[in-house]
Structure formats: C-alpha cells, structure tokens
Amino acid sequence: MKTQTISRTLINSPLLAALAYFTIMFVGGCIARAENKKPAAAQVAIVQPGVPVDGYVVRPAALRDELEITGTLEPNQEVDIVSELPRKITRINIKDGATVQSGQLLFEMDNADLLAQLEKLHQQEKLAKLNEERLHDLIQHEAVVQQDYDQSFTNLKVLQAQIIELQVMLNKTRIRAPFSGQLGIVHVYPGAVVSVNTVLTHIQDNSLVKVDFHVPEKYAQTITIGSLQKFTVASNTTQYNAKVIAREAGVDQNTRTLLVRAVAPNPGRVLLAGQSARMQLALHSSADALMVSSQALIPSSQGYSVYTVQQNQVQLTPVEIGQRGPYTVEVLHGLNKGDTVVTSNLLRLMPGATVRFASLK
Numbered sequence: 001m002k003t004q005t006i007s008r009t010l011i012n013s014p015l016l017a018a019l020a021y022f023t024i025m026f027v028g029g030c031i032a033r034a035e036n037k038k039p040a041a042a043q044v045a046i047v048q049p050g051v052p053v054d055g056y057v058v059r060p061a062a063l064r065d066e067l068e069i070t071g072t073l074e075p076n077q078e079v080d081i082v083s084e085l086p087r088k089i090t091r092i093n094i095k096d097g098a099t100v101q102s103g104q105l106l107f108e109m110d111n112a113d114l115l116a117q118l119e120k121l122h123q124q125e126k127l128a129k130l131n132e133e134r135l136h137d138l139i140q141h142e143a144v145v146q147q148d149y150d151q152s153f154t155n156l157k158v159l160q161a162q163i164i165e166l167q168v169m170l171n172k173t174r175i176r177a178p179f180s181g182q183l184g185i186v187h188v189y190p191g192a193v194v195s196v197n198t199v200l201t202h203i204q205d206n207s208l209v210k211v212d213f214h215v216p217e218k219y220a221q222t223i224t225i226g227s228l229q230k231f232t233v234a235s236n237t238t239q240y241n242a243k244v245i246a247r248e249a250g251v252d253q254n255t256r257t258l259l260v261r262a263v264a265p266n267p268g269r270v271l272l273a274g275q276s277a278r279m280q281l282a283l284h285s286s287a288d289a290l291m292v293s294s295q296a297l298i299p300s301s302q303g304y305s306v307y308t309v310q311q312n313q314v315q316l317t318p319v320e321i322g323q324r325g326p327y328t329v330e331v332l333h334g335l336n337k338g339d340t341v342v343t344s345n346l347l348r349l350m351p352g353a354t355v356r357f358a359s360l361k
Contacts, residue, residue: 050312050356054344056293057361058335063289064282065323071213071231071277075204076263077179078273081106083194084172096185100177100203107188107200109173114166121163128156181205182269209264209271211242213279214257222283223247223260231264231277240264240271290335291328296343297321306335307342307349314342316351 087109094106135149184202188194211231215223223229227244242262251258264271297319298305304321307314319334335341340360342349349355 050354051345051348052358053342053349053355055309055340055357055360056296056343058290058292058331058337058339058341060288060337061291063286063291063323063330067215067219067279067281067283069213069215069279069281071211071279073233073271073273073275073277074210074212075181075206075273076208076210077181078202078204079178080202081175081177081200082197083107083109083175083200084196085109085169086193086195087111087173088193089188089190089200092186092188092190094183094186094201096183098183100180100183102177102180104177105174106177106183107175109175109194111170111173114170114173118163118166118170121159121166125156125159125163128152128159132156175200177203179203179205181207204273206266206269206271206273209266209273211262211264211277211279213260213262213277214252214255215260215281217251217256217258219281219283220251220258223258223281227282229262229282230280232280233271233275233277235272235275236270286330289322290331290337291325292331292335292341293343294324294327294329296341296346297329298346307346308335309340309342309355312354312356314349314351314353314355 091108242264248259322330
C-alpha cells in the first residue's frame with residue numbers, strides 16, 4: 001500500500017514529467033540526425049580521372065569570306081560646259097540644277113558679225129558659181145583655155161570651204177548639252193563676256209554611278225570582271241549591288257593596291273557623285289568549310305596545332321588555317337568531319353594526357 005502511494009506521487013510530479021519529455025525529444029532528435037546522415041553518405045560522387053576540358057565536334061558550316069574597304073562614287077559621265085570662243089552671252093536657256101536632254105540648247109552667244117560674214121560669202125559664192133558655169137560651157141567649145149576654167153572652179157570651192165568653216169564657228173556660239181543629265185550651278189549671266197575655256201556650268205549623267213575602289217594586291221585575282229559586289233553609303237541604310245566592269249592594268253607601286261571599277265544603277269538618282277561607299281567584297285564562299293573556335297589554336301614556330309581527343313586522350317594535331325572570323329577560324333587541312341577538338345584548359349595538357357569533358361558542343 002505504501003509502495004503504490006509513492007509511485008502515484010512520482011508520476012504526478014511536474015519535474016519528473018518535464019524530464020521525461022526532454023528525454024524523449026533528445027532521443028528522437030538523435031535518431032532523426034542519424035537517418036539524415038545516411039543519404040548524404042550515399043550521395044558521395046566518384047571523381048572521374050582526367051583534366052576537365054571543353055570540347056567541340058568539327059562539322060561542316062557555310063563560310064562567306066568578305067573584305068570591307070572604302071570606295072568612291074563617280075558619275076557615269078560628266079563634263080564642264082565651256083565656251084570655245086571669246087564672246088558675249090546673249091541668252092541663257094536653263095536654270096541651276098535643271099535636268100536636260102542631249103542636244104538641248106543651253107547658252108546663246110553674240111554672233112552678229114559671223115552672220116554678216118556668212119552672208120557676204122554666200123553672195124560671193126553665187127557669183128563664183130555663175131562664173132564657173134559660164135566657163136564650163138565655153139571650155140566645151142574650146143573658147144577658153146583650161147587654166148581659166150580651173151581657176152574659176154578653185155575659187156568656187158574655196159568660198160564653199162570658207163562658208164563651212166564659218167558655219168562651224170556659228171554653231172559654237174550656240175552651246176548645247178553633250179548628253180542627257182543634270183546641270184550644276186550656272187556661273188554666268190546674260191551680257192557677260194566670256195573667254196575661251198570659261199566654265200559656264202557643269203553637267204553630270206548620274207543615271208548610273210561608277211564605284212572606284214582599291215583592292216590589296218593579295219586579292220587582286222579574286223575580284224573578277226562581271227562579279228557582283230555590295231556596298232552602302234552614309235546617307236541611307238540601303239544595300240546596293242555593283243557589277244565589276246574593269247580593272248587597272250597593274251598594281252600601284254606606291255600603295256600596292258589594284259584599282260577596280262564597278263557600275264551600279266541609280267534609280268531616283270539618290271546616289272551622288274563623290275560619296276564614299278563602304279564595300280563588302282565577296283572574296284569566296286564555301287558551303288562545307290570546317291570551322292573551329294579560335295581558342296583551340298596553339299601557335300608555334302612551325303604554324304598552328306590543335307588538341308584532338310581519341311578515347312579520352314589528347315594528341316597534338318598540326319593544322320593549316322584559312323579565313324578568320326570574329327570567334328572562329330577555317331581549317332583547310334589537318335582535321336576531318338567528326339573530329340573532337342579541345343577548346344579550354346590547353347595549358348594543362350600535353351600529348352597523351354587523359355581528359356574528361358565538362359561540356360561538348
């Protein structure tokens with residue numbers, strides 16, 4: 001009876017109840033930590049042997065090799081309109097910047113004295129012709145000597161030649177457009193007396209534009225006549241096509257460049273002579289070029305090499321490179337389609353070293 005009373009007293013004690021609670025929580029926490037440690041131990045990774053590297057599988061890719069240079073736009077044809085005679089301008093039939101047709105009358109010059117001389121010669125011609133006809137009839141009847149007739153015939157021909165010469169001078173007093181095109185600024189006014197070779201205005205035919213550019217001698221044989229080249233100008237973003245029509249006979253000895261001329265249509269005459277043209281010259285293109293990252297190249301005194309991987313081991317492979325891009329380079333010889341090339345951690349490698357791929361593209 002006394003023993004049962006003591007047991008009930010211990011059970012009803014708050015201190016003992018709290019002690020039992022913390023004992024249970026402690027044991028439970030230890031069990032939980034033990035269970036959590038088991039998966040962590042199971043997840044320990046096995047480190048693979050070899051140097052970690054990035055790899056790239058060589059595959060064919062399209063390659064378009066271009067050379068960017070600066071050219072100059074020239075008009076299809078242009079000329080200064082000048083006077084061939086020292087005369088006074090009597091009439092101007094055009095305005096600044098006008099578009100004119102071939103043969104259109106532009107300037108008229110004073111020609112009153114020439115017209116008077118022409119009329120005088122015409123009258124002398126009539127008399128000389130009558131005299132020649134009269135002597136021709138007489139010579140048929142042997143009434144005059146041959147010498148008299150020859151003299152009259154020669155006088156007639158001389159007068160006719162003088163009339164032709166004077167007519168040529170008269171034509172020079174009426175200045176016409178040599179071809180269709182656009183005029184520039186007119187530099188004279190009616191009443192001005194001009195001398196020989198005075199520039200009256202300028203005319204340009206810009207229905208087509210010529211693109212002149214210099215190519216380095218390395219590419220002298222690459223730019224062929226008939227090839228299409230692309231260019232842009234600063235005034236707009238349109239890309240234009242120009243067809244190569246001529247090349248200079250030889251390379252300039254001072255600049256070691258070859259002068260090439262191309263022609264481009266100019267619809268709307270938006271292209272202006274004198275503008276700079278940014279040329280995108282197509283040198284050559286390939287649909288199955290082997291390209292690798294430029295980071296894979298290992299330079300040496302003998303050229304370039306790359307590390308290729310076979311059965312997780314690297315070997316040093318000499319290569320011959322072609323055209324370079326911003327991040328890639330063309331391999332002409334040394335690699336085949338499907339080869340794997342190392343692109344990182346090159347300084348830690350040597351031929352025969354074992355590698356493992358951190359990434360493979």
